[in-house]
Amino acid sequence: MANFWDGEPKGKKELLRLLTRDGKWRQWESEKEDPADPSKKPKAGCKDQLEEALLAALHSTNVVVLLGSGASFSAKNEGGPIAPGMWHLWQAVKTGCGEAGFNDIAKSVFGHVPVEGEENIEALLSLCKMSIEMLEVRTEKDGTSPDYTRLKKLKEFVTTAEREILVQVGFVRSVTELPAHTGFLRKFARRSPEKPRVKLFTTNYDLCIETAGLRLGVVLIDGFSHSAEQRFNRDHFDHDIVRRAASSTKADYLDGVFRLYKLHGSVDWRRRSDDIVIRSVDDPSEDRRPVLIYPRSSKYQEAFESPYLDMFAALQAALREPDTTLIVSGFGFADDHISAPIWSAIETNLSLRLVLCDRGFVEHQKLFDEAQEIDLDLAGQRPYQQKIARLVQQGDTRITMLNGRFEDLADALPMISGKTDRQLLQDRLEKLREGDGA
Secondary structure, X not given: OOOHHHHOOOOOHHHOEEEOOOOEEEOOOOOOXXXXXXXXXXXXXXXXXXXXXXXXXXXXXXEEEEEOHHHHOOOEOOOOOOXXXXXXXXXXXXXXXXXXXXHHHHHHHHOOOOOOOOOOHHHHHHHHXXXXXXXXXXXXXXXXXXXXXXXXXXXXXXXXXXXXXXHHHOOOOOOOEOHHHHHHHHHHHOOOOOOOOEEEEEOOOOOHHHHHHHHHOOEEEOOEOOOOOOEEOHHHHHOOOEEOOOOOOOOEEOOOEEEEEEOOEEEEEEEOOOOOEEEOOOOOEOOEEEEEOOOOOOHHHHOOOOOHXXXXXXXXXXXXXXXEEEEEEOOOOOOHHHHHHHHHXXXXXXXXXXXXXXXXXXXXXXXXXXXXXXXXXXXXXOHHHHHHHHHHHOOOOOEEEEEOOHHXXXXXXXXOOOOOHHHHHHHHHHHHHHHOOO
């Protein structure tokens, strides 16, 4: 069956639908009059209401953005690798381990070999991790135990699986198209530099944000030093970028500066044997271990290690700030260690505004009908999503809930009027590069 979104390769704000208080997903444009029935009053669209909400978000004192895996699906490599979903990771691990070895491990932890539609790489790695912990206890004092061979196989499988996952999430190339990420960053880069910097949080390991930022010439403060070997130190998040003439003591804040927090690690992070985290793309080794929270149920416990703990502490602190807008896109609220702080902020921070965008709120088959309004179906949503939707129905005006993709949201964000001289120069230089094919 065709997927509605496959026919819409580019982001279009007109594809967004807004959840209304009466439990309807309303289209962007207003309904057209029916010439055959002049007495029928056309239903309004959500365009004006949504544009007002997004403009208010841009001008909030504090802006916090959370991007999940759905945001990376907008990246495109013509004829090359794509942002992997859970199914892609399952297949990659299966190929890397060999089908026979993969099926043997799957059967040993699941009790059967999962069939099509049952693929769940997170569940598989979680059960492997639990089995390893149990077998380590059994074999601790007896290296000749029959369980020792199975323990060794499980450890080798997990090592191979993590290596394959690392390869899959490193899909961003110099030629990767990132129109949604660049468009999103460009619009927020025009905020007044006198306001607090936009805080970008992401659960993604890939380099979509970093690559888009490099192309735009914006600065990402991500906790790493500016030395030859870049080292992570949470104190670097307190740094900022200013411009000061040699003949003056006055410093001006540089525009286009963001703070970037990668909640689950990054493909270009490595932990040395002395426990220092550096930026590196070296092949994994004992002295260069990847810093990633791999898909499994133990993500909550692993999040309490540095540098993840520093990232999560920053998220919780940001959500408590007054006059804050939280923009969430591509995040399905499957990770409780992230969902719980968001819900807590909704409960306690009365000045918090939430813009939540995901393409999974409405079954894509229903979108083909182009109905002006589509009924809300809570049954298909996760618990936190259900609670947020219920708040909308109860009239909580702080929440803007949208069905759509990250690229549609990026297209819908209004452009802040007025540019500084430096921003105008940056635009001119960018047009020159585009004209030269650079």
